Amino acid sequence: xxxxxxxxxxxxxxxxxxxxxxxxxxxxxxxxxxxxxxxxxxxxxxxxxxxxxxxxxxxxxxxxxxxxxxxxxxxxxxxxxxxxxxxxxxxxxxxxxxxxxxxxxxxxxxxxxxxxxxxxxxxxxxxxxxxxxxxxxxxxxxxxxxxxxxxxxxxxxxxxxxxxxxxxxxxxxxxxxxxxxxxxxxxxxxxxxxxxxxxxxxxxxxxxxxxxxxxxxxxxxxxxxxxxxxxxxxxxxxxxxxxxxxxxxxxx
Amino acid sequence: xxxxxxxxxxxxxxxxxxxxxxxxxxxxxxxxxxxxxxxxxxxxxxxxxxxxxxxxxxxxxxxxxxxxxxxxxxxxxxxxxxxxxxxxxxxxxxxxxxxxxxxxxxxxxxxxxxxxxxxxxxxxxxxxxxxxxxxxxxxxxxxxxxxxxxxxxxxxxxxxxxxxxxxxxxxxxxxxxxxxxxxxxxxxxxxxxxxxxxxxxxxxxxxxxxxxxxxxxxxxxxxxxxxxxxxxxxxxxxxxxxxxxxxxxxxxxxxxxxx
Ligand SMILES: Nc1ncnc2c1ncn2[C@@H]1O[C@H](COP(=O)(O)OP(=O)(O)O)[C@@H](O)[C@H]1O
Ligand SMILES: [Mg+2]
Numbered sequence: 001x002x003x004x005x006x007x008x009x010x011x012x013x014x015x016x017x018x019x020x021x022x023x024x025x026x027x028x029x030x031x032x033x034x035x036x037x038x039x040x041x042x043x044x045x046x047x048x049x050x051x052x053x054x055x056x057x058x059x060x061x062x063x064x065x066x067x068x069x070x071x072x073x074x075x076x077x078x079x080x081x082x083x084x085x086x087x088x089x090x091x092x093x094x095x096x097x098x099x100x101x102x103x104x105x106x107x108x109x110x111x112x113x114x115x116x117x118x119x120x121x122x123x124x125x126x127x128x129x130x131x132x133x134x135x136x137x138x139x140x141x142x143x144x145x146x147x148x149x150x151x152x153x154x155x156x157x158x159x160x161x162x163x164x165x166x167x168x169x170x171x172x173x174x175x176x177x178x179x180x181x182x183x184x185x186x187x188x189x190x191x192x193x194x195x196x197x198x199x200x201x202x203x204x205x206x207x208x209x210x211x212x213x214x215x216x217x218x219x220x221x222x223x224x225x226x227x228x229x230x231x232x233x234x235x236x237x238x239x240x241x242x243x244x245x246x247x248x249x250x251x252x
Numbered sequence: 253x254x255x256x257x258x259x260x261x262x263x264x265x266x267x268x269x270x271x272x273x274x275x276x277x278x279x280x281x282x283x284x285x286x287x288x289x290x291x292x293x294x295x296x297x298x299x300x301x302x303x304x305x306x307x308x309x310x311x312x313x314x315x316x317x318x319x320x321x322x323x324x325x326x327x328x329x330x331x332x333x334x335x336x337x338x339x340x341x342x343x344x345x346x347x348x349x350x351x352x353x354x355x356x357x358x359x360x361x362x363x364x365x366x367x368x369x370x371x372x373x374x375x376x377x378x379x380x381x382x383x384x385x386x387x388x389x390x391x392x393x394x395x396x397x398x399x400x401x402x403x404x405x406x407x408x409x410x411x412x413x414x415x416x417x418x419x420x421x422x423x424x425x426x427x428x429x430x431x432x433x434x435x436x437x438x439x440x441x442x443x444x445x446x447x448x449x450x451x452x453x454x455x456x457x458x459x460x461x462x463x464x465x466x467x468x469x470x471x472x473x474x475x476x477x478x479x480x481x482x483x484x485x486x487x488x489x490x491x492x493x494x495x496x497x498x499x500x501x502x503x504x505x506x507x508x509x510x511x
Contacts, residue, residue: 165358
């Protein structure tokens with residue numbers, strides 16, 4: 001700790017001064033804050049009780065979200081394999097590695113919401129844009145983890161298989177797959193869980209699923225319906241998370 | 253059978269691991285390669301099946317120059333060369349049976365290997381080897397639940413199911429206790445003799461080398477400094493290989509000054 005009392009006090013005062021200054025420079029519009037607070041109260045009161053009467057619309061949104069998440073996870077799992085293999089330094093020549101790593105880095109820099117907006121611009125509103133967004137993020141995520149696992153695997157097992165005269169494909173089958181399969185499945189299940197959450201977000205920008213239903217309800221001031229949707233999303237994410245950790249526990 | 257001539261390996265780091273090594277093995281014998289660590293023993297046997305690419309020189313196995321082979325022919329040649337490792341290098345998450353049968357990977361199609369559908373003759377051979385190495389009943393056990401000695405015996409079976417023309421063995425007992433070491437060496441040498449497979453064994457334990465080999469090669473700093481019968485391993489020879497040391501088996505009484 002800081003020993004000298006005067007030094008401690010000086011630092012404290014300087015710190016407080018900085019805090020005040022930076023809050024001021026945020027240009028918070030206090031008038032808007034003071035107007036917003038009662039409005040928040042108003043929205044909350046109008047949310048109760050949650051309205052589940054349009055459960056058909058709700059369940060259609062949920063089903064669409066789940067389908068988007070499942071399809072995207074499955075497609076991501078498959079498409080991530082070639083990309084992940086090519087991004088493992090110990091399996092491929094340098095140029096292939098650099099290209100694959102480059103693709104992963106570029107694809108990771110874009111946030112899902114931005115990707116979703118782009119796909120909505122290209123393919124229009126609806127779940128197609130959403131699924132494509134989730135596929136892109138699933139591929140990069142799974143491929144990156146896969147590549148790292150492959151780089152960390154034990155080289156001895158691979159070497160022993162190569163020494164029997166096995167070619168590249170058989171080497172993958174016996175030397176690589178057994179070493180990385182449990183982690184690959186675990187990562188994929190984790191990604192399914194993440195995709196369920198993401199599928200609710202990408203809907204906000206019009207890319208289908210329950211998120212789109214939620215966003216529509218807000219713009220129509222159907223706050224009681226919004227709350228019903230929010231509760232369902234919370235339940236969905238909770239179940240997804242529970243299933244994901246249960247399934248990953250089974251893999252060990 | 254095996255003719256290594258003027259084999260040289262200089263690693264990218266500049267280390268000269270092999271300097272002009274020539275060895276001829278023209279009968280199915282067990283050759284122990286001894287020498288201090290860093291002498292180039294591992295490099296030597298890994299240059300034979302080209303897990304390490306030699307810098308120059310040639311390795312001929314049954315008249316074929318292995319150093320000149322393209323990747324396809326190299327894989328074909330490797331099917332006839334069995335290898336056994338210090339760290340066993342079994343595929344940990346596969347069963348004992350899958351590990352042994354992986355020795356046949358060079359012979360079966362990808363699809364058969366994928367479905368674990370090996371020819372009945374291979375499966376029969378695997379079971380008989382399993383019995384020979386004393387692991388009867390372990391075929392469905394996962395490799396990662398075996399002890400070190402058991403793993404190495406699976407490693408021996410995996411190499412021998414290749415029906416190899418040459419066995420390369422790198423410090424097979426360095427991770428095992430003395431008793432298990434002798435058991436593993438006995439099984440290995442017995443099977444190699446039975447199948448008449450010429451065998452090169454890197455081993456740092458001189459006693460084991462003397463007991464199990466019919467020929468001993470001593471290496472130091474990438475060169476061969478001894479090549480003869482185990483009986484010719486005199487104190488002077490051991491000093492040439494390993495450097496100055498008291499080689500008598502009886503330890504001198506430990507004095508306070510020595511500790
Ligand atoms: N992959 C490698 N890269 C660079 N130098 C190596 C490599 N492998 C071994 N060496 C060096 O080559 C020499 C011989 O090593 P090695 O063949 O492993 O000897 P041994 O098996 O007799 O202990 C050592 O000096 C070692 O440091
Ligand atoms: Mg070695």
